[in-house]
């Protein structure tokens with residue numbers, strides 16, 4: 001249990017007759033950057049809210065940092081930084097004063113080090129220059145970064161970030177990714193929810209995929225990639241004949257267009273495909289073997305695409 005920063009067993013949440021989260025068994029190894037991926041409405045936020053004790057599960061149990069939740073003794077949550085719904089920022093206070101206010105309200109924070117910690121947190125999210133401006137003048141991206149800074153006011157063993165790049169421009173998105181990487185390099189475990197594949201591909205070591213309240217896959221990113229079977233693609237003016245050769249060789253999931261035939265290779269060697277095509281007299285203009293993108297893998301798992309536009 002101790003090698004997992006987050007572990008849940010049968011975690012379930014019903015809202016009336018709707019099952020928003022259905023028997024989810026999460027396993028987030030310590031030190032991982034775990035991408036909690038799923039389309040909008042698949043149950044990510046509800047799961048995260050249960051993990052943090054913001055709502056009670058209908059069924060199931062979980063541990064954070066090796067401790068059983070809920071955290072009645074208050075030992076665990078101070079070691080967990082969370083970005084779920086923006087903390088209650090005051091619109092007329094500056095970014096820096098908002099952090100001062102939050103830190104002062106935290107009984108586990110040391111007042112003596114507050115200024116240094118606040119300065120450091122603002123610096124980490126790139127808000128030092130803007131920290132004197134009133135919160136209500138902040139862009140959505142600045143608000144999001146201030147919320148992350150609030151989660152970084154103390155050293156954290158576990159960071160739980162719900163859609164941390166929501167509302168950020170490309171530059172802000174890159175900064176948050178770099179920040180997540182730096183936090184992980186310092187030893188923190190990061191659980192971040194997202195509906196963006198690019199986010200997972202660029203920063204995560206592990207992935208959990210939610211679909212309609214169910215965790216449909218959970219693996220190291222590298223394993224998820226290698227689960228994906230490569231496809232052979234033949235460019236030709238004789239796609240029907242080419243597809244016949246692929247079928248005979250045992251390729252699966254065949255597809256044909258006016259100018260190409262393709263199929264999943266499975267155990268068939270690409271060289272064998274090429275030589276059989278030539279023997280069958282198919283005029284081949286091009287031949288490629290493509291590993292499917294992560295998007296293909298996710299579409300396969302969830303039966304639908306992701307909103308990649310952000």
Ligand SMILES: Nc1ncnc2c1ncn2[C@@H]1O[C@H](COP(=O)(O)OP(=O)(O)OP(=O)(O)O)[C@@H](O)[C@H]1O
Nearest residue numbers: 015020038039040041042043044045046047195210
């Ligand atoms: N308080 C609530 N009362 C009723 N239904 C809810 C409540 N909170 C969430 N739901 C429903 O539970 C389902 C899962 O929602 P959830 O917000 O967890 O999904 P999500 O994957 O985080 O999506 P998003 O990215 O849009 O936040 C949705 O159908 C949502 O409408």
